[in-house]
Amino acid sequence: MLIGEVARRSGVSARMLRHYDSLGLARPTGRTDAGYREYSSEDIRRIFHIESLRSLGLSLSEVRRALDDPGFKPSDLVDDLVRQTRERIASETELLTRLRRIGAAEPAAWEDVLQIVALLHALESKSAGKRQRAALSSVPVPVEALVEAALSETDPNVAGALRWALAQSGEDGLALLAEGLGSPVAQVRKRAVQSIAEISTGEATALLRDVLASPDLVVRRCAALALGTRGVADAVPTLIDMIVEETNDVDAADALSALASDPALEDRIATGLVDRLARGTLDSPARRRLAQALADIPGTTASDALADLSRDDDRAVALTATYILKLRNAR
Template sequence: MLIGEVARRSGVSARMLRHYDSIGLVRPTGRTVGGYREYTPDDIRRIFYVEGLRSLGLSLRQVARTLDDPGFTPSALVGDLIRQTEERLNREHELLERLRAVDAAGPAGWQGAARVVELLHGLGSRSAARRQQAVLAPTEHASVPAELLAEAVLNESDPNVAGALRWALARAGGDGVASLAAGTASKDVDVRRRAVRALAELPDDEATALLRDALEDTDPAVRGHAALALGARGVTRAVPTLLGMVVDGPNDVEAAELLGALARDPTWADRIMRTLVEELRAPTADTAVRMRLTQALAEMPGTIALDLLRQLAHDDDRPVALTARALMTVRDERPDGETRDAAPP
């Protein structure tokens, strides 16, 4: 079969067939009397082999090596191709995300675009110091997309860099909450913790709603971060979790201070005091727990906990009694009988 007929039937151009011949990839077995290339069925079969391997992404040199290797194993080749393709797709995905980030920033000129690209490179660094420096660099020519910062927060394990990212996110505006919302639903508990800590620094209603939902999380740290943020916003739904934090210990001082603030509402003051008393009298409450509860009583506004503190000053549990006495002394030393609900100086 002559080259023109082979080109028509195989879909490979005559020019490419001549190139295959010149590099020794597919050489026609015969020649006509006039010197034209003449392909045998085996030659044509090899052409289809070449085209099939090229469709998998192999270069002509790789195709030649594969076809001429007697020890060729398809599984090894396919495995290598899968790995190379995955690496290429990852690079392409990174490029796509970079382009989207630049587009979202809406830079007015190349200086703004360069700033966003610089931030992306910095966030991709293995050095925590370099990532932090990239976040805190001035942004004179373009705003940093909140979505980019939110994604970075969810993936950042270094506490200093994470703090810088939360600081930048809180000042970026935009819709970073949507990305953080996805983080609160992650199966990875570390991602959920990072999401809630970032939401705690965003004052809008959407962030508050997500923090309310986080009170139902299975992880105590997630619930604790959400409760502290909500308590600071005066959200009384956080009260049960804050009370649990006083009993269990983590962040009990901050939780007690917020309970004191929330107890200014008479409705919640009664509930908070009742729970504190119940926990103090619980048979399972050890000395450490009762001391934390006693300290929490000192945070209550006005005189609502005064009688109870006086009783605890004579408690049979000596560390608890000493704690109560110390707190009473501090209270008595306040000028003009100042109480917790007095206006700050």
């Protein structure tokens, strides 16, 4: 079969067939009566083998080795191709993500594009200072990039700057932060709820309410502290638990005090504290912390509970309650 017919039937251009011939990769081995070189069935089979291997991403030198080296191990080459393909996909995915983020920022000019690219590079810098400056930049950083950085940041100062930047963007990053709440990595879940807590919108508050049902204790407590300052009564049980367990107990007591500024909630909070005190399983320090939390809860329910505690069998608890009562009466 002559080169033109081979090209027509195989789909390989005559130019490429001549290139294979010049490289000695696939040469026509026959001759016609007129002296023209002719491809045999075996030659054509080799051409199809070459094209098959090229479709896997092999270079022509790798194809030659695969076809001509009797000691060649296909598994080694396939493993290498898998590695190269993964690296290429990762690189292309990174590029696609960067382009999408630049596009989301809607740059008006190439100068805007260059500024955004510089900020994205800065967010990925090994320097905490550069990452922090990027977060605080006057040039808006794409929200998706901010969320990704906030969920992975380990430096507390940079993390604070990133949360601030996210709060300035309003609710734009909430959907991505909500995905972070479902991460299998505990630290990512914690960073996600901390970032949501900085966003003072109704949607953020609703999301924090949902977090109160999370099995992750750290995430649940962080949400409760934020909700307490927003006047959400659903946070009360978790805040009381935090006082009992001496986990951010001062902050939890402050949050309960803020909630109790609403007259409709003061009895509910006082009753919750009293109910926990009534359980006989608490140790003395826990009962003393609960008594201290009652100090900033207005109303007769809290006062009556403190009066009862002033006669408590535990001297430390009784003295704490007595002192608090004196302060309340002096007001």
